[in-house]
Amino acid sequence: MxxxxxxxxxxxxxxxxxxxxxxxxxxxxxxxxxxxxxxxxxxxxxxxxxxxxxxxxxxxxxxxxxxxxxxxxxxxxxxxxxxRASAGAVVGVDAGQHCITATVADLRGNVLARTYTEIDPDGLGGPERVKAADATIDQAIALSGVPKASVMCVTVGVPAPTDRDGESPDGEYEYWRRMNPGYAAHFRARGLLTEVENDANLAALAEGALGAGVGASSYIVLMSGERFGAGYVVDGHLVRGKRGAAGELRLLNLVEGVGSTEGIGALLRDWALALRSSGTVDTSSPIMEAPRPNLSAELVFEAAAAGDPAALALLDRMAERLARVCAVLGGLLDVERIIFSGAVADSLAPVLPRTAAVLEGLTHPPAPDLVASPLGGGVVSLGAVTRALEIVRTDAIVLEPLAPADPPGTGGRPPAPGTLTHSARMSST
CATH class of the missing domain: 1.10.10.10 (Winged helix-like DNA-binding domain superfamily/Winged helix DNA-binding domain)
Structure with a gap:
């Protein structure tokens, strides 16, 4: 002894x-x-x-x-x-409602591969979601060229609150249980160091490391597609809450002029459909001419950019709503910046100045800056990679790196630019 x-x-x-x-x-x-x-x-x-x-x-x-x-x-x-960047690898997963994305990176954060699998948002049960996540991760690892044994950590982002063990709360929200069907236990059973975290929290980490949050000590990230979710960074620290539910925005149900957690994508689609049915829009408007299944937020943004009056009116309506959301969240936490993140962020250039103008009249000056994320639809998987690297860095001394196989003096550096391996369906970020 x-x-x-x-x-x-x-x-x-x-x-x-x-x-x-x-x-x-x-x-x-x-x-x-x-x-x-x-x-x-x-x-x-x-x-x-x-x-x-x-x-x-x-x-x-x-x-x-x-x-x-x-x-x-x-x-x-x-x-x-x-x-050695090649001493290990991490995997960041965005296990969303409609799609599962897996990103493999080396220990310097260089992305080696990214794959995604589209899934049925309503018909796929928990076991099938886990199976789809397994297959997506395995495909990404295979495309990256790293051995499976080199994976030191997997971080999974889910559209649900999570506790410190990676579990989502029980109760009335069957949606949460379906979105997080035991990923933490499953991947740990595979022998992987695993963390499961709320997707908006991971987006906040990505923005702070790589995106529009760089240089800000206090900011809010709003995931703003089909529904709103938020990640808060205050004085440099991610705010999670007791059950990881700090970013669940049910409080918006109580805000006059908002009334729900529906996001920009869902609202513009629904508003455009309502306008179309009202018969009050000029028949030459793209809102009237487009096939009904194609009526989407993207179409509204495109029509507004072309000067369509009906689409511009919808953007003004959206600006009023977003300003109220920003006034409540920004005033509560006294942040310097509010970042609109996710796939819809690329389209928000005409909305944010309108929103900022309304916000000026709803809050004490100076109002928080409103910015669109530059990280695109891959923000959650990039945040998952960021978090996985943090975990490895913290626990590195007790982890076993991959044995060197690099030529002497290379330091396990990443491949030269242009040699990145990825799926043919990889989305650009």
Whole structure:
């Protein structure tokens, strides 16, 4: 049985190794001297730990500083190291109502492959959804070219609140149970480090890391397609609530001039259908001319861009509604920015200035900035990748990296631009 001093020495070495590994995560090439300055550890400790991390597969040793072109007047050139991007992989999944998307990335966040599977939003039960998620993930891993054994974490986004164990609340909301049919238990049974999180929360993480939330300490992400859901980042922290339901927007049912959680896509479609049936729209309007099944939010945006009066009136109506939503949420949390995220975000350029003008009269100045996400429909799977990388980074010292198979000195760098493997049906992000 280990003595107390042996246990202490082991714990200290592990903590020191974790500090060096954490330093490497945010860097490209670095020297032992760089790591010493950052961690405060002794030279002998850092060099021994770097050698150990090279042997374990976390680090690659690069050509020394002199070989890399740095000039040294005397002494031995510095040894250089780099975290191996190919030491592992993560998978981010958007398990939405209509589609399941899986994204595979290396440890630097470089996307290696993305696949998606369209599913029946109403007819597919829990077991079938799990099966579809399995198949989508396996296809993405196969397309990425990484071994299955290299996957260190899977994060799944669902349109439902989730607790710390990845389960959604029971009760009256059968929809939540159908959207989250036990993904956490299923993937953990496959031996995968797994987290299941609300999709709007993951979108908020993606926006903060890669999108319109960069540089903002407090912002709201509104998922604004068929229904509204929100992810809140306040003072740099994601706000989840006791059951992970902070972003469920049933409070909108109580807001005058709003009255429901229906999103931009659903509302514009329904309003256009109502106008069409009313007989009050000019017959030359695209709202009247389009085949009924094609009447969608996208058609309304296109018609408005062409100057159609009926479509422009619908955008004004939408601006009034969105301004009330933003006034309530932005005033409650005192955020600096509200980000409209999801596939509909690409079409919102004509709506947001209208919304901002109305919002000015509903809130104390300065009103939060209203911006559209640049991340497109893949925002949730990118947020899932972001979260999976956070988990791996936190737990890295207890995880086993993939054994090196790279040529000496490559550091497990990603493939050259243009060699990204993906599904032919991959959506651009």
């Amino acid at each position: 280990p003595r107390e001093d042996e246990k202490y020495a082991f714990s200290l070495r592990r903590a020191n190794a974790a500090a060096v590994l954490e330093y490497a995560w945010g860097r490209t090439a670095f020297t032992a001297s760089d790591a010493i300055a950052a961690t405060g550890l002794t030279r002998s400790t850092v060099i021994a730990l770097c050698d150990d991390l090279v042997e374990r597969g976390w680090f690659a040793e690069l050509p020394n500083a002199r070989a890399a072109g740095e000039e040294y007047r005397k002494g031995r050139p510095a040894r250089r190291y780099e975290l």
